[in-house]
Amino acid sequence: MIPDLFNRLGQPFTGEELFDHLHDVVFFVKNDGGQYVVVNQTLVSRCGKKHKSDLIGKRPTQLLRPPLGERYEEQDDRVLASGQTLTSQLELHVYPTLETGWCLTTKMPLRESDGTIVGLVGVSQDVKIPDVDTDEFQHLADAINYARMHTARSVSVSDMATIANMSRYQLDRRMRRVFGLTTGQWIIQLKIDVAQRRLQQTDKSIATIALDVGYSDQSAFTRQFKQATGLSPREYRATYQATRSS
Known part of the structure; x- marks a missing residue:
């Protein structure tokens, strides 16, 4: 059922347009070199850029000041090398805009049909601010x-x-x-x-x-x-x- 559905689509489904509407979620897909190939607009804004093309083909160290970019690349390298999912990692993101926020980050490997890892997909969701009156x-x-x-x-x-x-x-x-x-x-x-x-x-x-x-x-x-x-x-x-x- 799923392969039939995706084979009928005019272009590959990445979820990019869907995640563009979720302003409290950073979404990305990277290749096996750790370079961005799909990003949502929230990530673009938090990197202090205007266009998605400013991120495509780049690694985090090319967009974020050290040592923050290095941290994200270390995470990517572990996922790509081990094939193990990073699940709900609590971390504080500090972007070039100096905007900061707590997020829960999950990264999963992407595999070819033979199991070879060809990239990863990830999300970082903002930790919500509670309503104290509830x-x-x-x-x-x-x-x-x-x-x-x-x-x-x-x-x-x-x-x-x-x-x-x-x-x-x-x-x-x-x-x-x-x-x-x-x-x-x-x-x-x-x-x-x-x-x-x-x-x-x-x-x-x-x-x-x-x-x-x-x-x-x-x-x-x-x-x-x-x-x-x-x-x-x-x-x-x-x-x-x-x-x-x-």
Whole structure:
């Protein structure tokens, strides 16, 4: 049924026009060299470009300042080399326009009929901003406020479930509905957001900021910060200061 349908189409279906209407989703298809072959308009805008042709045939390092472009290429290379899907990776995107936003990124390999990997397809969906006036959010409010007030205590999913008077499963399900994130992902987002503000607004050491957001191990903090932002805390601070001065 599916092959018959696609064989009848006048041109290959990529989903490009569909994703052009989804302004909170970045969509792309890349070849086995990691070059863009299909992009949606949201990605064009966030790269600070006007036309899709400005992206086609280019790799992320040609469009995004280092080391951010390198991070995305490393992801691509892993997917292309391993054939394994990257699923719902929580990360902070920072574009040349200086627009930032939390996204959940998924990348999947594209294969020929014999299994050879010929490219990949990916989406990055913006993490939604919750409506705090809904009943769904109010059921989570105590747990959320507790986590925000005690970032240095390394609040766990179990801690939040206890405060919310829910099981871990019930809490996770409600967090997904309200934030589009698991509870664990939301806690990571909270910690990285607080760390960013400390790096921007204070001259505290990296070790002190790690403690401020609940990490007793600075290397663990650095590793998670870099996984989320593509920059080490030191690189992030330097980039922020350079951007402000310019």
